Amino acid sequence: MFNRDRWREIFDTIRKNKLRTFLSGFTVALGIFIFIILFGLGNGLKNTFQEFFLDDASNAIFLYPGRTSIPYKGFKANRRIEFKNDDLEEIKENFAYFLEYLTPRITRSALTSYKNESNNYTTRAVAPGHQFVEKTIIMKGRYLDQLDIKEKKKSAVIGRLVAKDLFKTEDPIGKYINVGATVFKVVGVFQDDGGDNEERNIYIPYTTRQLIEKSNDKVDQIVMTFRKELGHAGALAFEQSVKKYLKEKKAIAPEDPNGIYVQNLTDDLKRSQQFAVVLQLIVSFVGLGTLIAGIIGISNIMVFVVKERTKELGIRKALGATPLSVIQMILQESVFITALSGFLGLFLGIVVLENIGLTLEDYFIKNPFIDLGTALSATLVLIIFGAIAGYIPAKRASSIKPIVALRDE
Numbered sequence: 001m002f003n004r005d006r007w008r009e010i011f012d013t014i015r016k017n018k019l020r021t022f023l024s025g026f027t028v029a030l031g032i033f034i035f036i037i038l039f040g041l042g043n044g045l046k047n048t049f050q051e052f053f054l055d056d057a058s059n060a061i062f063l064y065p066g067r068t069s070i071p072y073k074g075f076k077a078n079r080r081i082e083f084k085n086d087d088l089e090e091i092k093e094n095f096a097y098f099l100e101y102l103t104p105r106i107t108r109s110a111l112t113s114y115k116n117e118s119n120n121y122t123t124r125a126v127a128p129g130h131q132f133v134e135k136t137i138i139m140k141g142r143y144l145d146q147l148d149i150k151e152k153k154k155s156a157v158i159g160r161l162v163a164k165d166l167f168k169t170e171d172p173i174g175k176y177i178n179v180g181a182t183v184f185k186v187v188g189v190f191q192d193d194g195g196d197n198e199e200r201n202i203y204i205p206y207t208t209r210q211l212i213e214k215s216n217d218k219v220d221q222i223v224m225t226f227r228k229e230l231g232h233a234g235a236l237a238f239e240q241s242v243k244k245y246l247k248e249k250k251a252i253a254p255e256d257p258n259g260i261y262v263q264n265l266t267d268d269l270k271r272s273q274q275f276a277v278v279l280q281l282i283v284s285f286v287g288l289g290t291l292i293a294g295i296i297g298i299s300n301i302m303v304f305v306v307k308e309r310t311k312e313l314g315i316r317k318a319l320g321a322t323p324l325s326v327i328q329m330i331l332q333e334s335v336f337i338t339a340l341s342g343f344l345g346l347f348l349g350i351v352v353l354e355n356i357g358l359t360l361e362d363y364f365i366k367n368p369f370i371d372l373g374t375a376l377s378a379t380l381v382l383i384i385f386g387a388i389a390g391y392i393p394a395k396r397a398s399s400i401k402p403i404v405a406l407r408d409e
Contacts, residue, residue, distance in 0.1 A: 010333045017305075024301045024337050028382060029345035031294020035287040035378050036349030036370050042283030044368030059100070060133050061239055063222040063246070064261040072253035081250050081259050085210075085217040090249070091224070091242060098226050098238045101129030104206045104219035110180035112202065114166040121162055123179060123202045125209030133223050134192065136203075141173045141188035148187075148205040155208075156184035159199035160191045179204070182212055235266040287378075294382055299389035302334055306393035313397050323398035327391065334390025335383060342379040342386075350375065 014021045065081040083104070092102055106125035111118060130136070131143045139160060148155045156177065163172045163186075172186045184204060192198035210216050226238050243262055244254070252259035306313075313326055353368050 006329055006332060009329065010336060013333065014337075020301070020305060021337060024298060024305075025341035025344075027297035027301065028294055028338050028341035028386065029348070031290050031297070032342050032345030032375075032379055032382060033349045033352075034290045036346060036375055037352060038283050038287045038290070039374065039378075040349070040353040040368040040370045041365055042279060043370065044365035045279055047366045047368075058265055059225045059228050059235065060265045061224050061226065061235075061242070062263040062265075063224075063242070064263070065220075066258045066261050068252055068256055069258040070253040070256040072256065073251045075251055081252065083219045083222055085219065087246065087249070088219070088222065091222070091245075094245065095238070095242060098230065098234075100225040100227050101132050102222070102224045103127040103130040103133060105130065105221040105223055106206055106209045106219055107221075108180075108209070111178075112162070112166070112180075113178045114172075114175065117166045117168075119162075119165055121159075121179075121200055121202050123204055123209075125204050125206040127206055129225075130203065130223065133225055134194075134198075136190045136192055139189045139191050140171070141186070143188055143190070144203060144205055149207050152207045152211050153205060154182060154184045155187045155205060157188040157190055157203040158186055159201050160189060161196060161199040162202060163189045165200075232266055232270055235264060239264050239267075291378060291382055295385040295389065298334075298338060298382075298386050299392075302330075302386075302389045303393045306330060306397045309397075314400065317398075317401075326398040327394045330394035330397070331387060331390045334394075335387045338383050338386030342382050346375050346379050 063083070065083050068075065068077055068079045068081065071077050085104075088102060088104055092099065103126050108123050108125070109120060110123055112121045113119075124130070126144065127149055128144050128146060131138075136143065136157075138157075141157070143157055144155060147153070156179065158166075158172060158177070166172070166177065167175070172189060175186050176183050177186060178184075179202065184202075190199075190203075192201075206219065210218070224242075226235055230238060239262055243260055246252075246260055247254060247256070250259065313321075316326060317323075350370070353370065356368070
C-alpha cells in the first residue's frame, strides 16, 4: 500500500544525507554499468569470431599445394607440388558420397577497366560450385554455369563494389570489361557478407583462365564442401582421407607436413566456438565479481546508515513505532536507492555500448551488445541483494530497546 508519509520521510532523509545517498547509488550504478560493458564486449568478441567464418560455408575444406620437406620415392626434398584438373576429377570420382560441392580456385590480380574507369582487382577463376562455398549472393544476372566452364567462355561475375567503381549508376549486365589484356562480358553482379574486400573480386571460369595462361591445366587451390550429416568427426576423417589420397598420388611422404596444407573450417569453427564460450565464461565471471563488489559496497553503506540512525530509530520506537514499521522504512529506502541507481547504470551501460561499437572494430570487437533480459536480470539481482543488505541491519536495529538506542553515541 502506498504510504505518502513514509515516502516523504525517505525523501527528507535523502535530502539531508546527499553524500551518503550519492555513494550508495554510485556503488550500485557502477556495478551494473561495468557488468553491462564487460558482458557487451564479450558478445562483441563472439561476433568477431562468428563473422570470421561467415564469409565461407562452415563445411568447407581448402587444399593448398606446398613444397615437400622430406625425400620420398626417389624425389628430393623441396619439390614443388601442383594441383591439376585431373585431381579434381579423381576427388569427385573417389569421394562422391562425401562431397557436396567441388571447385578449383586460381587467383590473379589485374588492371580492370570500363570506358574511362579503371582499377586493380583480384580475379578468382572458379567453377559454379564456388558460389555455394563462398556464400555468394547474386544481385543481378547470374553466376557462372557449366556451359561457361565447358566452352571456356569469357564471362565475368563482378562484385558490388567493382560495379559501383567502374559502372557508377549504369547497369553492368551485358557490358564488356577489360581484365588485363582480355575482354570479358559481365553476366552477373554479386554481394558478399564477407565485407568490402570480397565485393571487389571478379569471378571468371577456371578453364578460361587456364586457356589464357597457355592452355595449362594447373589450379592454385582445391575447395570442397562435404555433406553436413558427416558431423565434426566425419569431417576430420574425410579431410584425412583426401589428404592421404593426394599424398599417395603426388608421391609425398605420409609424415611430410609441408607437401599439402589443409584448412578445415568445421574444425576451425569448433575451436573458435569453444574459445568464445570460455571467453564468455571469463567475462561473465568478471561481471559477476563486479556485481558482488556492488552488493558488498551497498551492504557496508547500509550497515553504516542504520548505525548512524540508531538514536533516531530509538526515538521512533519510544513514540510507538513497531519493529515492522522500522524495518519497512529502512528496507523501502534501500530498495528505492538501489533500484533507481541500478536502472540508471543499466541505461548508461546500454547507451555506451551502442555508441562505442564502431570504434572497437580495430580491436576485434564488433557490435558489442547485451541482451535486455540479461541486463534486467542482473539489475534485479542487485536490487534483491540491496534489499537484503538493508533488511539485515534494519532487523537488528528494530530489536534494540529504545533506552539503549537513545544512549548510542
